[in-house]
Amino acid sequence: MAEKDKSALIIEDPTVEQTKLRRRAIVGQIILGALLIVFWELFSRIGWLDSYYWSSPSTIVRTGWTAIVHGNLLQDLAYTSGSTIIGFILGTAAGYLLGLTFWWSDLYSRIFEPYLIAFNAVPKLALAPVLVIMFGIGFDSKVVLAFLMTIIVAAIAAYSGVENVDKDLEKMLVSLGAKRHHVFMKVVVPTTIPWIVSILKINISLALAGTIVGEFISSRQGIGRMILYAGQVLDIDLVWVGVVVLSILSIVMYLGTVWLEHVLMKGRTPKS
Structure with missing residues (x-):
C-alpha cells in the first residue's frame, strides 16, 4: 500500500510533469521544423511554390556553403x-x-x-x-x-x-x-x-x-x-x-x- 502511495506521489510530482512536458515540446518543435523543411523542398520541386521567389532548402544550403567558402x-x-x-x-x-x-x-x-x-x-x-x-x-x-x-x-x-x-x-x-x-x-x-x-x-x-x-x-x-x-x-x-x-x-x-x-x-x- 505504501509503495502504491509513493508511486502515485511520484507520478503527480509537478517537477516530473514539467520535465516530461518540456521534452515533448522539444520533440514537437523538431518534428514541426523538419516537416516544414520537407514540404518546402517538396512543393518547390513539384512547382507548387515558385522556386525563384521562395527558393528551396537544398538551394539555400548550397548557396550558403558557397557564401562560406568563397x-x-x-x-x-x-x-x-x-x-x-x-x-x-x-x-x-x-x-x-x-x-x-x-x-x-x-x-x-x-x-x-x-x-x-x-x-x-x-x-x-x-x-x-x-x-x-x-x-x-x-x-x-x-x-x-x-x-x-x-x-x-x-x-x-x-x-x-x-x-x-x-x-x-x-x-x-x-x-x-x-x-x-x-x-x-x-x-x-x-x-x-x-x-x-x-x-x-x-x-x-x-x-x-x-x-x-x-x-x-x-x-x-x-x-x-x-x-x-x-x-x-x-x-x-x-x-x-x-x-x-x-x-x-x-x-x-x-x-x-x-x-x-x-x-x-x-x-x-x-x-x-
Missing part, C-alpha cells in the same frame, strides 16, 4: 552577432542600473518617470539614419542602435521591480539599524532581478532588430548588408540564406538568454 558569410555573421551582443549587454545593464536609481529618491523618480515613458514611445529605429551619420557606417553605430533599443525596456522593468519592493521589509530593516545601502543591496537588488530577467528574451530580439536596421541603412559588413546587396542584384537565393542565418542566430541568442535566466534565477524558485 564569400564573407562567417565574417558577416560575426559582425552582426558581435554588435548585437555588445549592444544587448550594455543596454540591459545600463537600463537596469538606471531603473535602480529611482529607488533612492521619490522626487527624482517622479521627475524622470514621464521622460522615461516618453522616450520609450519614440521609435528608436527612426533615429537610425542620424545615428549612422553621427557614429559612422562601422561597428559603433550598430552597437549604439542595439543599445538604444534595449536600455529603456530594461530601465522600465527595473523601475517596476523597484515599485514592488516590500515596504514593510524595508521599514523593519531600518528599524533594526540597517543603513540605506544595506537595504538596497539586500532587498531592492534581489527583488528587481526577476523583473530584469523577464525581459531578456525581448531585449535580445530588439538588439538584433536594431543591428539589422543599422546594417540595412549603411554598412560594410553584416548579414543585413548581405541581404540588402543580394536584393539589389536580384540574388533571391542569397537573400534566403541571410534570412535563414538570421533565424538560426535569433534561436541561438534566445537559447542563450534562457540559459542566462536559469543562471540568474538559480536558487530563487522554491523547491517542491
